[in-house]
Amino acid sequence: MPAIFITATGTEIGKTYVAARLISSLRRRGRKVAALKPVISGFDPRESGTSDPALLLNAMGREAHEAAIADVAPWRFHAPLSPDMAAGHEGRYIEFDAVVDFCRRAIEAAEDLIIIEGIGGLMVPFNTQATVLDLIDELHIPILLVAGTYLGALSHTLTAFEAATGRGIETAALILNETPGSPVSAAGTRASLENFFGEVPIILLDHGAENIAAFEVLADLLS
Numbered sequence: 001m002p003a004i005f006i007t008a009t010g011t012e013i014g015k016t017y018v019a020a021r022l023i024s025s026l027r028r029r030g031r032k033v034a035a036l037k038p039v040i041s042g043f044d045p046r047e048s049g050t051s052d053p054a055l056l057l058n059a060m061g062r063e064a065h066e067a068a069i070a071d072v073a074p075w076r077f078h079a080p081l082s083p084d085m086a087a088g089h090e091g092r093y094i095e096f097d098a099v100v101d102f103c104r105r106a107i108e109a110a111e112d113l114i115i116i117e118g119i120g121g122l123m124v125p126f127n128t129q130a131t132v133l134d135l136i137d138e139l140h141i142p143i144l145l146v147a148g149t150y151l152g153a154l155s156h157t158l159t160a161f162e163a164a165t166g167r168g169i170e171t172a173a174l175i176l177n178e179t180p181g182s183p184v185s186a187a188g189t190r191a192s193l194e195n196f197f198g199e200v201p202i203i204l205l206d207h208g209a210e211n212i213a214a215f216e217v218l219a220d221l222l223s
Contacts, residue, residue, distance in 0.1 A: 003115075003116065004116070004144055005141050007143050008145065008147065009156040021215050034110050035114065036103065039083050043073070048066070075087075077092075113222060133167065136164070146177055150179040186206070
């Protein structure tokens with residue numbers, strides 16, 4: 001598997017956490033892992049050292065200086081909004097074909113495995129016509145779908161899964177990132193979703209835990 005796309009049911013679900021931890025697990029096995037987050041909003045250059053691209057770079061063992069961040073995330077916007085709206089605030093427009101070409105070139109150049117992290121949820125728009133789902137569809141690579149365990153997560157997760165499946169996109173695994181303080185149990189969420197996900201592995205991440213075994217399972221899936 002030369003490439004995997006990490007997407008989610010919505011924003012602030014834990015895509016970057018999953019990506020960074022997975023990169024670390026794979027590198028411990030001797031894998032050469034590259035990572036991208038092509039488009040990011042809510043990016044403040046004054047706090048770039050704690051940004052999502054910086055976390056990915058750190059996981060890869062690279063210094064998170066300005067040029068490296070630009071390599072990993074060429075489309076950076078300040079407003080913490082959907083990419084189409086964030087770009088509009090700056091009088092800019094995201095050319096979807098350019099994002100696709102950037103990702104394709106990176107996949108072709110990767111020595112081993114490349115992890116591409118999306119922005120927001122699966123159906124977040126880049127511009128007036130294209131969404132994250134469209135990008136995945138153009139790249140023809142499988143996804144890791146990250147979801148929470150909050151009340152309402154079942155519908156959000158099944159909707160995202162249905163949207164991806166409808167495009168013929170393979171879901172390599174569903175990752176349930178436990179939502180702290182949720183009135184819904186993580187185990188109950190997993191049990192309900194198992195009725196609909198068939199052979200797709202469902203991996204549960206416990207909030208506040210190291211989840212070492214869970215990321216080893218994910219690393220096995222990508223071996």
